[in-house]
Amino acid sequence: MACLLKNWCIFILGVCVLGNAVIFEPGNLMASNQFAQVDRIVSPGGIEIWYVKEPSIPVISVTLGFRGGSANDPVNRSGLGNFALALLDEGAGSLDGIEFRRALADRGISFSKDISHDLVSISLQTLTKHSEKAFSLLGFALKDAHFEVEAVNRIRSQILNVIAEKKHNPRIIAGQRWYQDTFQNHPYGRVIDGTEESIKAITSNDLKMWVNRHLALDNLVVGVAGNIPANEIARLIDSALIGLNISSSVSRIKDFKFPDKGHTQIIQMPLTQSVVAFGLPGLKRNDPDFYAAYIMNHILGGGSFSSRLYQEIREKRGLAYSVYSYLLPLKHGGLYLGNVSTRNDAVSQVLSIIRSEIHKMVEMGVSEEELLAAKKYLTGAFPLRFDSGFKISKILTHMQLESLGINYLRERNNLIERVTQKDVHYVAKHLLNSKQLHVVVVGNPDNLETSGL
Numbered sequence: 001m002a003c004l005l006k007n008w009c010i011f012i013l014g015v016c017v018l019g020n021a022v023i024f025e026p027g028n029l030m031a032s033n034q035f036a037q038v039d040r041i042v043s044p045g046g047i048e049i050w051y052v053k054e055p056s057i058p059v060i061s062v063t064l065g066f067r068g069g070s071a072n073d074p075v076n077r078s079g080l081g082n083f084a085l086a087l088l089d090e091g092a093g094s095l096d097g098i099e100f101r102r103a104l105a106d107r108g109i110s111f112s113k114d115i116s117h118d119l120v121s122i123s124l125q126t127l128t129k130h131s132e133k134a135f136s137l138l139g140f141a142l143k144d145a146h147f148e149v150e151a152v153n154r155i156r157s158q159i160l161n162v163i164a165e166k167k168h169n170p171r172i173i174a175g176q177r178w179y180q181d182t183f184q185n186h187p188y189g190r191v192i193d194g195t196e197e198s199i200k201a202i203t204s205n206d207l208k209m210w211v212n213r214h215l216a217l218d219n220l221v222v223g224v225a226g227n228i229p230a231n232e233i234a235r236l237i238d239s240a241l242i243g244l245n246i247s248s249s250v251s252r253i254k255d256f257k258f259p260d261k262g263h264t265q266i267i268q269m270p271l272t273q274s275v276v277a278f279g280l281p282g283l284k285r286n287d288p289d290f291y292a293a294y295i296m297n298h299i300l301g302g303g304s305f306s307s308r309l310y311q312e313i314r315e316k317r318g319l320a321y322s323v324y325s326y327l328l329p330l331k332h333g334g335l336y337l338g339n340v341s342t343r344n345d346a347v348s349q350v351l352s353i354i355r356s357e358i359h360k361m362v363e364m365g366v367s368e369e370e371l372l373a374a375k376k377y378l379t380g381a382f383p384l385r386f387d388s389g390f391k392i393s394k395i396l397t398h399m400q401l402e403s404l405g406i407n408y409l410r411e412r413n414n415l416i417e418r419v420t421q422k423d424v425h426y427v428a429k430h431l432l433n434s435k436q437l438h439v440v441v442v443g444n445p446d447n448l449e450t451s452g453l
Contacts, residue, residue, distance in 0.1 A: 038396075038406050043234035045242045047217065050396040050406065051233060052225040054389065058128040060226030060233070061389030062138075064241075065397035066120040066219050068250035071187035071332075076201065079194015081120060083159060083202055084210045085113035088122075090151035093140030097151055100137065109134045110390075111141070117188055118331040119401065120214060125390055128227055131236055139240035142215055147204045159199050166193070170269055170442040171339070174277040178337075178440045181265055182279070186256040188330065216248035217241065223396025225389035255332045262437040264351075264450050274347045274443025275339070278354060280436055282327050282334030285402045291415045292423040293327060293336075293431060298374045299366050299424075300357060301325025301338055306373065308357050309338075317353075319346045336431065347445035355434045362432050365425030379413040 039051035073080045089104070089111055090097040104111055110125040122142070126134035166172045176191055183189030194202075220241070224233055258281035283290050301309040302325055309323045325338035342350045366374075386392050399408050441448065 038409065039230055040406055041230050041234050043238045045238040047220070047222060047234075047237055047241060048400075049222045049224055049233065049237055050400060051223075051230065052389075052392050052396065053227065053230075054225055054392075055227050058227050059389055060124075060126050060128055060131055060134075060224065060228055061393040062124045062237075063223045063390070063393035063397045064122045065221045065223070065401050066122075066214055066216075066248075067118070067221075067401065068214055068219065068248070069116045069118045069120055070190065070192040071117045071253055072214070072251045073187075073190065073194075074251075076198060077194075077206060078190040078198045079159065079192065080198075080202055080206060080210050081115045081214065082192055082194065083155065083199065084207045085115055085120065085122075086155045086159070087147055087151060087207060088113060088141040088145050088211075090155065091146035091148055092137075093144045095140065096146075100140070103133065103137055107133060109137065111137070115192060117192070121394070121397070123390060123393065131228065135236040135240040139243070142211075142240065143243050145211065147207050149204065152204050152207065156199055156202070159193060160196060163193055163196055163199070170271060170275040171341075173267060173269075174275045174339075174440045174442040177265065177267060177442075178277040178279060178438065181263075181440065182259065182438055183256055187253050188256060188332070212245055213249045216245040218246060219248035219250060220244075221397050221400035223393040223398075223400070225392035225396070253332050258333070258335075258436065259438065260436065262435055262439070264439040264441065264448070266445060266448065266450050267440065267442045268444060269442055271443040272344065273341050274344050274441050274445045275341050276347060276350065277337070277339055277440045277442075278351075279335055279337040279438050280358075280432060282336040283329060283431070284331075284334050285329040285404075287329075287334070289423070289427045289430075290327075290329070292419050292427040295371065295374045295378065295416070295419050296361065296366070296424045296428050296431075297325055297327050297336065298378060299370050300361055302327075303374065303377065306377075308361075309340075309354065312353050312357060313340065313342075313350055317349075319343070319350050319353075323350075344444050345446045347441060347443070348448045351439060351448075355437065358432050358434045358437070361428045365421055365428060368421060371419070371421055371424065375416055375419070378416050382413060 037052075039053060041049040041051055043049060070078070070081050089100050092100055095103060107130040108127060109130060110123070112123045114121045124134055124138050180189045222237060224237075226233070283293050287293075299308060301307050301323065304310065304324070307324070309325065313319050313323045314321070320340050320342045323338070323340040325336065328335040328337055338354070340350055385395060399405070405411070
């Protein structure tokens with residue numbers, strides 16, 4: 001969908017469909033002399049859809065977002081959601097698994113599923129000419145998946161193999177241990193794939209119950225991009241989704257509290273390089289300081305070649321190939337995470353540099369030059385997120401899930417531009433506390449001691 005980026009422009013139009021009537025709302029200015037138009041549709045069945053129409057190519061991309069992810073799995077059934085999603089195309093409706101996948105492949109239809117701590121995402125991409133069949137298959141998968149014993153056992157074996165393989169991946173080990181140590185008994189500490197014990201315990205009935213409880217209309221947001229009239233996309237969405245349960249029964253989760261005292265944990269592995277996962281408390285997406293923190297992170301560790309951590313660790317000292325940090329705003333709390341791999345004899349030095357740069361950010365904030373460069377990059381790179389219908393549909397769902405508002409695409413860069421040096425310094429002082437730094441090292445680091453455990 002490269003044509004969508006011509007002149008850095010996305011055309012978005014607000015639309016509301018009531019029955020068979022379509023009401024057009026004014027377009028929204030995204031940038032100087034450029035208009036983006038978001039279609040806001042309510043289908044005859046009452047399903048709200050946010051839609052970007054791209055008339056230049058005959059492709060429809062749909063992303064369904066269901067609130068509640070792996071953190072909502074039962075305590076003794078971790079990995080249940082991931083397991084259930086893997087089975088949606090293993091036979092549904094009148095088709096067995098082979099027939100279902102062949103029906104997708106013969107028409108070039110892409111059907112994908114994903115789960116995170118807070119969200120289930122199901123995406124469909126199809127040529128417009130195959131839309132009837134594509135949405136029919138989507139409806140089968142959501143409402144009439146078979147969960148036959150043979151398929152359940154086959155997918156179970158595949159997941160167990162994945163779990164076994166990840167036990168030997170130092171980067172995954174570091175991340176999983178970081179979450180487990182940080183969250184302790186909070187659901188965010190559970191592994192999305194589940195454990196060997198939990199996956200073996202899951203039954204076909206568990207899988208069916210998960211679908212009935214989670215994939216419900218009151219739990220749903222819809223994002224669509226493509227070349228199709230508003231009333232037609234509304235009809236297709238209804239055809240696929242009406243018939244899902246009206247009400248979900250997703251378990252409630254409490255907000256987590258980040259530990260007050262940081263610590264360092266070492267997991268010994270015979271490696272020539274150690275993998276280091278590190279993190280601090282972050283912010284929720286709706287926090288008024290989020291954009292200041294976003295810019296702060298870009299300057300500290302998120303800005304690739306330009307970030308302070310990259311310059312100090314990679315460019316000046318050659319201690320790592322890459323080092324990065326990022327904000328992870330979860331529904332029940334926020335995280336500020338980072339990762340670096342370095343020689344075993346350099347781990348202590350790298351961690352000292354990270355702590356020093358955090359301290360400098362807290363004490364001195366950022367320069368005007370750094371602030372302007374960060375704003376230029378973050379606003380200029382924003383349109384690159386819209387280079388495919390799939391990405392657009394995902395963004396539209398997240399705009400709804402995070403309550404960013406239908407005008408977000410217009411307002412986002414303005415929110416970035418309004419951030420001042422004072423704002424960045426304020427959020428750094430209130431967010432970055434090196435005494436809370438939680439570090440997990442996987443490898444055989446020299447002269448590094450554990451602490452706080």
